[in-house]
Amino acid sequence: DALEQQLTELQDFQVIAHRGASGHAPEHTWPAYEQARAMGADYLELDLHMSADGELVVIHDDTLERTTDGKGKVQDFALAELKALDAGSWFNAAHPERADDAYADAELLTLDEVIDRYGDDVRYYIETKSPDRHPELQRALVETLEEQGLVDAGAVIIQSFSQDSLRQIHELNADIPLVQLVWYSPAEDGDGLVEWTGVTPAPAEIDDADFQAIADYAVGIGPNVTYEGEDVIDAGFVEQAHANDLLVHPYTINNQDEMRRLIGWGVDGMFTNFPDRLNEVL
Ligand code: G3P
Numbered sequence: 001d002a003l004e005q006q007l008t009e010l011q012d013f014q015v016i017a018h019r020g021a022s023g024h025a026p027e028h029t030w031p032a033y034e035q036a037r038a039m040g041a042d043y044l045e046l047d048l049h050m051s052a053d054g055e056l057v058v059i060h061d062d063t064l065e066r067t068t069d070g071k072g073k074v075q076d077f078a079l080a081e082l083k084a085l086d087a088g089s090w091f092n093a094a095h096p097e098r099a100d101d102a103y104a105d106a107e108l109l110t111l112d113e114v115i116d117r118y119g120d121d122v123r124y125y126i127e128t129k130s131p132d133r134h135p136e137l138q139r140a141l142v143e144t145l146e147e148q149g150l151v152d153a154g155a156v157i158i159q160s161f162s163q164d165s166l167r168q169i170h171e172l173n174a175d176i177p178l179v180q181l182v183w184y185s186p187a188e189d190g191d192g193l194v195e196w197t198g199v200t201p202a203p204a205e206i207d208d209a210d211f212q213a214i215a216d217y218a219v220g221i222g223p224n225v226t227y228e229g230e231d232v233i234d235a236g237f238v239e240q241a242h243a244n245d246l247l248v249h250p251y252t253i254n255n256q257d258e259m260r261r262l263i264g265w266g267v268d269g270m271f272t273n274f275p276d277r278l279n280e281v282l
Pocket residue numbers: 018045047060127159181222251252271
């Protein structure tokens with residue numbers, strides 16, 4: 001069936017359009033999603049927050065300042081207030097070389113709007129953001145996806161940095177493919193020594209038991225690759241993840257040399273703001 005088909009296709013390399021083709025157009029707006037589709041992305045990546053009136057809104061940050069003309073926390077505003085914001089002009093100011101007058105009309109979108117428009121014509125790679133602050137987000141998300149038939153259509157992956165969030169989703173619907181995001185960064189231990197820390201054990205220390213604990217509920221792992229120019233994973237990490245039946249989808253890769261390097265490590269796909277660049281490399 002379609003879900004089996006999705007899992008089979010996940011064995012091939014996946015181009016994941018990070019916040020849409022967000023290198024070309026304002027992230028999480030129609031132009032970013034339309035361009036991602038035109039560039040042949042396999043998945044649209046969506047970051048989800050909840051509005052004050054319980055709607056699932058697609059936006060990356062907790063706050064409105066960076067990508068809209070609003071101020072404050074997303075969760076403090078009702079959907080109607082969020083829809084009135086300009087979610088595109090910031091991009092024209094930040095990227096004059098890619099500016100387009102039409103972007104000034106861009107609005108924030110709800111998950112429902114995106115699904116209404118694309119149905120199962122696209123696949124969605126959905127991240128639960130700040131799930132601790134939105135405990136009801138998991139249930140609302142799974143209900144929406146089930147009602148729309150998108151799980152059975154093999155059209156969804158859910159990702160999160162929060163293991164709790166993914167476990168809750170797994171309890172609600174064990175068919176949804178899940179990806180555990182991890183972020184490795186250096187931190188000082190008690191002795192003043194720098195070590196790598198992350199959501200899971202650091203790469204140098206991650207062992208089969210850690211990978212197995214993730215493989216218990218997830219089909220893959222999504223790591224950062226570098227921190228301030230230094231690699232935090234390597235080809236061995238990818239190999240070990242594979243040996244534990246986990247796909248590896250690193251984020252967020254925009255440079256073609258870096259894309260080639262990671263393809264050489266055997267990763268199974270990657271998040272990029274430039275699906276066109278990735279498809280050129282492939
Ligand atoms: O979801 C993969 C990647 O997007 C995680 O980082 O901060 O861009 O959501 P972030």
